[in-house]
Amino acid sequence: MTEFDATTIQSSSGGPVFSPVERETVQDRVYATLRSALICGLLEPGQVLTIRGLAEQLATSTMPVREALGRLISEKAVEALPNRSVRVPPVTIARLNDLVHVRTMIEGEAVAMAAQRMTKADVSRVRTILLEWDRMRSLSQEEDFDHEMRLNQNFHFEIYRCCGSSVMLPIIESLWLQSGPCIREAAYAFSEAGGVDTAHCHRVIVDALEAGDAGAARAALAADIERPFTALRQRLTTQGARTSA
Amino acid sequence: MTEFDATTIQSSSGGPVFSPVERETVQDRVYATLRSALICGLLEPGQVLTIRGLAEQLATSTMPVREALGRLISEKAVEALPNRSVRVPPVTIARLNDLVHVRTMIEGEAVAMAAQRMTKADVSRVRTILLEWDRMRSLSQEEDFDHEMRLNQNFHFEIYRCCGSSVMLPIIESLWLQSGPCIREAAYAFSEAGGVDTAHCHRVIVDALEAGDAGAARAALAADIERPFTALRQRLTTQGARTSA
DNA sequence: TCTTTTGATCCGTGATCACACTTGCTTTGA
DNA sequence: TCAAAGCAAGTGTGATCACGGATCAAAAGA
Numbered sequence: 001m002t003e004f005d006a007t008t009i010q011s012s013s014g015g016p017v018f019s020p021v022e023r024e025t026v027q028d029r030v031y032a033t034l035r036s037a038l039i040c041g042l043l044e045p046g047q048v049l050t051i052r053g054l055a056e057q058l059a060t061s062t063m064p065v066r067e068a069l070g071r072l073i074s075e076k077a078v079e080a081l082p083n084r085s086v087r088v089p090p091v092t093i094a095r096l097n098d099l100v101h102v103r104t105m106i107e108g109e110a111v112a113m114a115a116q117r118m119t120k121a122d123v124s125r126v127r128t129i130l131l132e133w134d135r136m137r138s139l140s141q142e143e144d145f146d147h148e149m150r151l152n153q154n155f156h157f158e159i160y161r162c163c164g165s166s167v168m169l170p171i172i173e174s175l176w177l178q179s180g181p182c183i184r185e186a187a188y189a190f191s192e193a194g195g196v197d198t199a200h201c202h203r204v205i206v207d208a209l210e211a212g213d214a215g216a217a218r219a220a221l222a223a224d225i226e227r228p229f230t231a232l233r234q235r236l237t238t239q240g241a242r243t244s245a
Numbered sequence: 246m247t248e249f250d251a252t253t254i255q256s257s258s259g260g261p262v263f264s265p266v267e268r269e270t271v272q273d274r275v276y277a278t279l280r281s282a283l284i285c286g287l288l289e290p291g292q293v294l295t296i297r298g299l300a301e302q303l304a305t306s307t308m309p310v311r312e313a314l315g316r317l318i319s320e321k322a323v324e325a326l327p328n329r330s331v332r333v334p335p336v337t338i339a340r341l342n343d344l345v346h347v348r349t350m351i352e353g354e355a356v357a358m359a360a361q362r363m364t365k366a367d368v369s370r371v372r373t374i375l376l377e378w379d380r381m382r383s384l385s386q387e388e389d390f391d392h393e394m395r396l397n398q399n400f401h402f403e404i405y406r407c408c409g410s411s412v413m414l415p416i417i418e419s420l421w422l423q424s425g426p427c428i429r430e431a432a433y434a435f436s437e438a439g440g441v442d443t444a445h446c447h448r449v450i451v452d453a454l455e456a457g458d459a460g461a462a463r464a465a466l467a468a469d470i471e472r473p474f475t476a477l478r479q480r481l482t483t484q485g486a487r488t489s490a
Numbered sequence: 491t492c493t494t495t496t497g498a499t500c501c502g503t504g505a506t507c508a509c510a511c512t513t514g515c516t517t518t519g520a
Numbered sequence: 521t522c523a524a525a526g527c528a529a530g531t532g533t534g535a536t537c538a539c540g541g542a543t544c545a546a547a548a549g550a
Contacts, residue, residue: 023327023541025503050531063504066532067315074316076415082265083512084532098412105354167343167423170321171416178412268511270533295501308534311502328542329502 026060031068033058038077038088038177040149041184046090049078077177091182093236099179100229104222107156107172111205111221112214113163122162123210129155130202137199149183155202159209186232201227271305276313278303283322283333283422285394286429291335294323322422336427338481344424345474349467352401352417356450356466357459358408367407368455374400375447382444390429400447404454431477442472 034054037043051069055062069086072078079089089095133151136144153176160172201224208216279299282288300310314331317323323331334340378396381389398421405417446469453461 023329027503052531061505062532063506067312067503070312070315071319074319076412082268084268085512095411098410102410102412102416106351109350165343165347166340167321167347167420171347171419174416175412272533297501306535307502308536312533330542 025064027064027067030054030058030060030064031071034068034072035077035177038072039153039180039183040146041180041182043088043181045088045181045185048085048087050085072177075174075177077174077180088181089178091185091232091236093233096182096229096233096236099175099182100226103172103175103179103225106168106175107160107225108218108221110160110163110165110168110172111209111217113165114159115209115212115214115217117164118159118162118209118212122158123206126155126158126206126209129158130199130206133199133202145184152198159205182232183228185235186228198224198227270309272309272312275299275303275305275309276316279313279317280322280422283317284398284425284428285391286425286427288333288426290333290426293330293332295330317422320419320422322419322425333426334423336430336477336481338478341427341474341478341481344420344427345471348417348420348424348470351413351420352405352470353463353466355405355408355410355413355417356454356462358410359404360454360457360459360462362409363404363407363454363457367403368451371400371403371451371454374403375444375451378444378447394428397443404450427477428473430480431473443469446472 043049049069051062051066054069055065058065069078073080073086076089078086080086129151133148133155136147136151157169157172160169163169201220204220205217205224208214208220288294294314296307296311296314299314300307303310314323318325318331321334324334325331374396378393378400381392381396402414402417405414408414446465449465450462450469453459453465
């Protein structure tokens, strides 16, 4: 099985020339689009999504959309109302605290595991993301939230991928999907309070990873997760029942 | 909103007569059927599932089946092969260790949280399940694995429901879905080694919950999760590549 | 006898349609 | 003027069909 057939095309170095082409279905593209929109917070909490509406916007039939929505529902990224319509979950303080607690526990374990498994190459790959981040900050004065959130996501998942648990990764992805709609607002709220600490936080994490200090990495990540949510929590408690309608 | 309309039918005691009827779609029934089969280990690891085949067995069209399978795929209960066919994930030692580790962490946190929140009524409800278990064991000499696994599931989730985290519950359900196909074989393997300790384990858990001792509850649960898997792990290492084909 | 090719069959994907239910607005009545 | 009935547009669910790709077995060739 691990041997190549006699007819397998090989390069002069002995390796195979072609890697399998990826076959992306329409459903996959729809799912990826919605998922990205959810994680980046482009969809407002409480917003109702209709199959036909999304199908029209995405210029497909209803079929790929309903299956993509079904996947998102079972990942708790969107919720199915008893009317059988679906909406992105509204943000409440209870749900916020719940998400922060679970994320701290699970992602904390992931970085702790990663800290004891990451090679020098792994760490330097993560540092590269931080460098790109710094360059972006210095170049563009106006803040590009979409790019920043994508870099943040890459930073974290580059680490999580090193934890060695293929069971944990999908769980963490689901948690990010659930906290995505909050995060955007949280990022805004936090940016006002001064977002430079985020970079500092990330640097502490990488240092801990490089030193193989699992406890320090876990603590630094906990701070990183907790920080934007405290700002959002304050905003929710003060202006109260705005999103509860 | 909390007031009844003037036209709301009320009983003589003042309460409403009718509660909302549940609307179960075909897709929900298909999903529930597959899910139950998966958790109870009725489906063999590595087995390939076809949409048309399941639709024929369940006497429906392909539509509800493909959507139910889509949900199960995104919950990692089954896996999608590059051929676009789906199968029950095969059992490997690495996956086994991964599942045990993650389950111990997450479910351990859940029982620890539950230990500090459960009321006397909650604890007695859990004890009732153990009593039913004892009665079942004493009555039928031949072992009814299906019933036993359902009681085990009820026991654990009755506790987890008390942890107060609506984010954790779906994650734990997904983990059970993933370890279901292994568990059946593990239960067989463990039953030979003497399964009376399971009842003891559960009793220790309930005692810890009643005392509100989070640490003891977590430790007892960890032992409960670990035990059947060690037997299965031994079996896999000895007879080796049986399921790897 | 073994390899290769060809053909039929099966399967997943996506499109389209019919049906039942919900929703929101208009009309009708007091 | 207001509330209730009625109507119409919109939505999710499920069935059916067409199309492209995958799989497997039989047949043709070396």
